[in-house]
Amino acid sequence: MLRIKKLDIFIVKSFLMLFIGTFFICLFIFMMQFLWRYVDELVGKGLEMSVMAQFFFYSALTLVPVALPLAVLLASLITFGNFGERYELLAMKAAGISLLKIMRPLIFFVCGLVGVSFYFQNIVAPIAQAKLGTLIISMKQKSPELDIPEGVFYSDIPDYNLKVAKKNRKTGVLYDVMIYNLKDGFENAHIIYADSGRLEMTADKQHLWLHLYDGDLFENLRAQNMKSQNVPYRRESFREKHSIIEFDSEFNMADASIMNNTSSAKNMIALQASIDSMTVLGDSIGRQYYQEISDGNFRAPYGLTKEDTTKIMQADIRSYNMDSLYEVATLMQKQKIITTAVSRAENIGSDLTMKSYTMANNDYSMRKHQTEWHKKITISLSCLLFFFIGAPLGGIIRKGGLGMPVIVSVFVFIIYYIIDNTGYKMARDGKWIVWMGMWTSTAILAPLGAFLTYKSNNDSVVLNADAYINWFKKIAGIRSVRHLFKKEVIIHDPNYQRLPGDLQTLTAECEAYVAKRRLQKPPNYFQLWMSAEKDDEIVHINNHLEGLVEEMSNTESVTLLSALNSYPVIPVTAHMRPFPIYWLNILAGVVFPVGLFFYFRIWIFRVRLAKDMERIMKNNEQVQFIIQNINK
Structure with missing residues (x-):
């Protein structure tokens, strides 16, 4: 029987509070990005609050499945980062609870989120997408709110261009008004100039009432064209002129059926039915086109009768010399033949x-429906994939809050978005197979999540920066420097009576090693790779040195500590073959550029080791002198 433990409740509570907050933050960010795409359709049209509320409500419903994966990734990163930063994750593992058991209650919770995401994708989102698409089309068709600027032509009134030099915003009076009436075409424009005027909306909001004072009207009496030099016109002066202009400023909702054929407004059952219908339609049209193309130019649409077609099919074209037939034709017949051939070629091409x-077009529409069908599954599964990436990353990074987790989650999500969008476009355009393009991001994220979960469960240092820094120092030959300080509490004092003899023995070992190894000379290239000998002598010298340094570090003498810091840190394997496996060394030696690189690297480390031996011997003399002064 499955029992809910207090630890599981604690983990779920910690995750749930963060998930709710991150979800609404992600949803808000996606809504702002979505709003920015349609800002031109919203600004300056005087839309009512009810219309704006519908726009934001439907857009939020369509963006829920997109916001869920990022919210899961960010919440899991912060949750397990907080556990690691507060050493709660360490305490759980110390109690014998593996990472997978810690993640188990959240795995069930995220699986529920996968179901919620799929429900929104398959049930809620198609309805919301249809409503939102209809609303956006209606907003695009709505006329903008009447706000005439000063000094520029205003063209948002259909068939009219209007320019105002100045306007009084309190009284609504317009000054120096120039109007171009383009109802009869640009060539027959009616031009009106007035000293002042007023523009008002009628009560039904279907027309504009234009009042003009002290002006003139210019109108061409006949059509004007490019060749016209003098065009008669009529001029009319007026003290007052009033006219009605059609201008529908009401918001009219478009027909909802306009979105019925879009792939985003269908669930999976409707998508599959549409795919099957388009497949049958494409096959039938393809067979019909194939039959028509197979018949070639002998079809009735090309002006040939049935008898002509029969004669041409029965004739052997190879028995006729076409060039000679063409040469004996008259000039008019040749022109007719060429004209007919060109006309037939153009008709065939068209x-x-x-x-x-x-x-x-049919294939493109079918691929869009197929990509939408797969998308409903892949986006839902991405919640689970992001959890198996975020939770292990949080356990490895061990940084909570909104700093490092936000950076990592945004970086991971950008990579996922680029891969997913690339695969989607490749599948939609027919360059990749549909299922391959839509599942590319899942195929990449799933192994990454499994790898991070495995590494985090085994307490790996895969993301430990110090491990990579140390590895780079090892490759580049950068050594650490000793930093010995005076200890506040000393348990065992150094044996100053025995240490001079031990230092003398260390000096003798170093001299013997340098004389035997001849480190200054270049090594034999072939013997370097073929020999499997281990350098146990340098390991012994290094252990002897470190033991003496550790014992003498308990001294109270600052002078002796300063001298101890002058001892080098010896890398005992840097001057040997690069790989512990014998056949890898043989392979590196055979591949000459690689072998040459390692050869010179080993030679440099041998020379440095020889200098380290000399440095140890000189430092031993100095330390012996300091110890003699201490013994006095």
Whole structure:
């Protein structure tokens, strides 16, 4: 029987509070990005609050499945980062609880989120997408709110261009008004100039009432064209002029059926039905086009009768010399033959272009439906994938709050978005197989999540910066420097009577090693890779040195500590073969550029080791002198 433990409740509570907060933050960010795309359709049109509320409500419903994966990633990173930073994760593991058991209650919770995401993708989002698409189309069709600027032509009134030099915003009076009435075309524009005027909206909000004072009207009496030099016109002066202009400023909702054929407004059952219908339609059209193209130029649409077609099919074209037939024709017949051939070629080209466009359009629509079908599954599964990335990363990084987790989560999500969007476009455009393009991001994230979960469960240092820094120092030959300080509490004092003899023995070992190894000379290239000998002598010298330094570090003499810091840190394997495996060394020696690189690297380390031996011997003399002064 499954029992809910207090630890599971604690983990779920810690995750749930962060998830709710991060979800609304992510949803708000995506909504702002979505709003920015349609800002031109919203600004300056005087939309009512109810219309704006519907826009934000439907857009939020469509963006819920997109915000869920990022919220899961960010919440899991922060949760397990907080556990690691507060040593709670360490305490759980110390109690014998593995990372997978710690993640188990959240795995069930995230699986529930996968179901919620799929429900929104398959049930809620299609309805919301249809409503939102209809609303956006209606907002695009709505006329903008009347706000005439000063000094520029205003063209948002249909068939009119209006320019105002100055306007009084309190009284609404317009000064130096110039109007171009383009109802009869640009060539027959009616130009009105008035000293002042007023523009008002009628009560039904379907017309504009224009009042003009002290002006003139210019109108051409006949059509004007490019060749016209003198065009008669009519001029009319007026003290007052009033006219009605059609201007529908009401918000009219478009027909909801306009979004019925879009792939984003269908659930999986409707998508599959549409895919099957388009497949059958494409096959039938393709067979029909194939039959028509197979018949070639002998079809009735090209002006040939049935008898002509029969004669041409029965004739052997190879028995006729076409060039000679063409040469004996008259000039008029030649022109007719060429004209007919060109006309038939153009007709065939136009026909094939139309056929290819029809087939390509049907295939494109079918791929869009297929990508939408797969998208409903992949986005839902991304919640689970992001959890298996975020939770192990949080346990490895061990940094909570909104600093490092936000940076890592945004970085991971950007990579996922680039891969997913690339695969989607490749699948939609027919360059990749649909299922391959849509599942590319999942195929990449799943192994990454499994790898991070495995490494975090085994307490790996895969993201420990110090481990990579140390590895780089090892490759580059950068050594650490000793930093010995005076200890506040000393338990065992150094044996100053025995230490001079031990230092003398260390000096003798170093001299013997340098004389035997001849470190200053270049090593034999072939013997370097073939020999499997281990350098146990340098290991012994290094252990002897470190033992003496450790014992003498308990001294109270600052002078002796300063001398101890002058001892080098010896890398005992840097001057040997690079790989512990014998056949890898043979392979490195055979691949000459690689072997040459390691050869010179080993030679440099041998020379440095020889200098380290000399440095140890000189430092031993100095330390012996300091100890003699201490013994006095």
